[in-house]
Amino acid sequence: MHAIEERYYQINRIFLKTLGIWPYQHSFLALVQRVLFSTILFTFIIVQLLAFFTMQFSTGLLIRILTFVFPNLFVTVKYCSFAMKADKVKRLIEQIGNDLDLLKGKFEFDIIKKYADNIRIITILAMEFYKFGISCYLTFQLLPLILDVIVPLNVSRSLKLIAITEYFLNREKYVCVMLLHEMLTVYIGVITACSTGLIIMTYILHACALFKIASYRMKHAIQEDVLAMPNPLMEYFLYQRIVDIIFIHRRILQFLTFSISSFMVTFAFLIIIGVTSLSLNLFQLLQLMTVTYDIGEISVIFIFIVFQVNYMFVLNYVGEELQNHGMELFQATYDGLWYAAPLRTQKLLLFIMQKTTVKVTLICGGIFVASLEGFVTLVNAAVSYLTVMYSTR
Numbered sequence: 159m160h161a162i163e164e165r166y167y168q169i170n171r172i173f174l175k176t177l178g179i180w181p182y183q184h185s186f187l188a189l190v191q192r193v194l195f196s197t198i199l200f201t202f203i204i205v206q207l208l209a210f211f212t213m214q215f216s217t218g219l220l221i222r223i224l225t226f227v228f229p230n231l232f233v234t235v236k237y238c239s240f241a242m243k244a245d246k247v248k249r250l251i252e253q254i255g256n257d258l259d260l261l262k263g264k265f266e267f268d269i270i271k272k273y274a275d276n277i278r279i280i281t282i283l284a285m286e287f288y289k290f291g292i293s294c295y296l297t298f299q300l301l302p303l304i305l306d307v308i309v310p311l312n313v314s315r316s317l318k319l320i321a322i323t324e325y326f327l328n329r330e331k332y333v334c335v336m337l338l339h340e341m342l343t344v345y346i347g348v349i350t351a352c353s354t355g356l357i358i359m360t361y362i363l364h365a366c367a368l369f370k371i372a373s374y375r376m377k378h379a380i381q382e383d384v385l386a387m388p389n390p391l392m393e394y395f396l397y398q399r400i401v402d403i404i405f406i407h408r409r410i411l412q413f414l415t416f417s418i419s420s421f422m423v424t425f426a427f428l429i430i431i432g433v434t435s436l437s438l439n440l441f442q443l444l445q446l447m448t449v450t451y452d453i454g455e456i457s458v459i460f461i462f463i464v465f466q467v468n469y470m471f472v473l474n475y476v477g478e479e480l481q482n483h484g485m486e487l488f489q490a491t492y493d494g495l496w497y498a499a500p501l502r503t504q505k506l507l508l509f510i511m512q513k514t515t516v517k518v519t520l521i522c523g524g525i526f527v528a529s530l531e532g533f534v535t536l537v538n539a540a541v542s543y544l545t546v547m548y549s550t551r
Contacts, residue, residue, distance in 0.1 A: 166254065166274050166360050169281045173353040177346070179240045181248035192241050195346050199234040202343040203227055208324040218445070219322070221547075225442040226321040228435035229462055232428060233347035236354045239424040246420040247357070253413055254364050260406065266371050273367035281356050287468075288352045291461050295344055298454045299337070320458050348465075355469060361417050362476045362520060365410050369483035369518075372406045376490040376510075379403065380499050389500070396503040404510060407487065411518070414480075418521060426523030433536055436466045437543035444548065470536055477520040477528025484518035 174180040178191025206227050213219060240247060261267055297304070302317045317333055319340055325332065379399040418425075443459045446452055488511060496507045520528040526536075 166277055166364070167251070169278065169285070170353050170356050170360070173285070173349050174357070177237070177350060177353065179237065179244065179354075181244040181251065196234070196238060196241070198339070198342050198346060199230065199237060202321075202323075202339060203230050203234065205323040205325055205339075206230075206321060208326075209322045212324050212326075213322070221438060221442055221445070223322050225435075225438045225459065225462075228431055228438060229466070230343065230347060232431045232435060233350045235424065235427055235431065237346075237350045239421065240350075240354050240357075243420060243424075246416075250361055250413070250417055250420070253416075254361075257364070257368060257409060257413075260409075261371070265374065269370050269374065270367050273363050273370075277356075277360050277363055280359070284352055284356060284472075288348050288465070291465055292345060292348050294461055295458060296341060298457050299340070301454060320455055351465075351469065355473060358417075358421075359473065359476050361413075362480050365414055365518075366476075366479055366483040368406055368410045368413075369480075369487055372403050372410075373483075373486045373490040375399065375403050375406075376487060376494060380495040380503075393500050393502060396499055397506070400503060400506040400510070404506065407510065407513065414518065414520065422524055424523075426525060429523055429526050429536070432466065432470065433540050433543070436463065436470075436537075436540040437547065439463050439466065440540065440544045441547045444544075467537070471533055474528050474530060474533035474536075477532065478530045480520055481517050481529060484514060488514035 171180055175183060176191075177195060178188045180188075206223050209223055210219075258270065261270060299320055300317075317337065318329075319333075319336055321340060323336065323340075325336055327336075329336070380396060439459055439462045443456065443463060446456045446459065491507055491510050491514065494507075496504060499507065522528055526532055
């Protein structure tokens with residue numbers, strides 16, 4: 159693996175290997191990991207849905223169960239999609255390595271290093287943020303045990319799961335087993351959401367880095383010293399430089415097209431699940447704050463909402479950055495000395511201008527454009543569904 163490419167994945171690769179979904183894992187242990195972790199995620203969804211068969215149905219029960227089911231379903235879909243599409247993830251990683259072989263000069267390597275370092279910093283911050291969230295969740299879940307140590311009573315405080323589940327077992331006798339199942343689900347789910355999201359973000363930021371390199375080459379393609387050369391030599395140099403820029407631009411578009419098409423169906427499901435989950439969590443938070451005022455559950459739901467909004471914002475923000483970097487190439491072409499170039503070179507530049515006037519967008523699932531405007535659209539949709547649910551309660 160290329161030294162710069164190593165910076166892209168050095169930290170995230172550890173978590174993907176822990177989950178068994180790093181695309182270069184082909185061992186029997188990796189297969190066991192995939193089966194084990196997917197089983198844990200699926201079974202926690204099932205034991206939550208089984209509660210409908212043993213408890214009296216009500217709208218409140220439905221909302222409370224689905225509030226925990228949908229985040230779990232979100233990470234389960236992501237985990238299974240990355241496990242099943244390991245070959246495509248691997249191909250995208252290999253294409254990044256091939257792109258790095260196109261770099262020329264120290265400045266272009268510095269550009270890639272800058273973006274690789276940014277990815278590394280974002281990865282560290284994201285992992286710490288989600289680690290803090292897991293700690294908060296487990297603290298609220300284990301609060302009775304913690305209080306028994308800090309402020310003991312004559313009778314031990316009862317320990318119960320925040321999520322409603324049905325195992326058809328003696329809850330008092332097997333509460334530790336149930337708690338372990340929930341804690342493993344939370345840990346696997348959070349790490350899955352974080353690591354897979356960071357891989358997608360890495361792909362997008364790599365495309366941004368290539369756009370930056372193409373813009374840099376365009377700014378320095380037509381220079382006065384080249385224009386001063388004899389005409390045949392000048393045309394040859396300009397032609398080669400512009401063709402290199404067109405080649406990079408085509409590779410970016412092919413890279414993005416393949417990455418989007420690889421997860422087209424997955425993204426469509428995730429958008430629907432994510433918006434529904436956010437609506438349910440907002441509704442449940444409103445219910446808890448106005449009716450029961452359960453501090454522990456309110457805190458957990460609030461953590462869910464913060465995570466989901468943060469997740470949506472970050473991925474939409476890098477989609478916005480991709481659009482901005484695409485327009486930078488057009489600006490660099492327009493601001494150059496294109497008017498002083500030979501006619502043959504001007505035709506190539508006109509081709510680039512026509513291509514770059516169209517915004518390079520990240521269309522998720524064929525239905526949604528990742529951008530800051532898209533983020534607002536998702537949040538507005540979630541709030542709209544919240545309003546509908548609240549009006550019909």
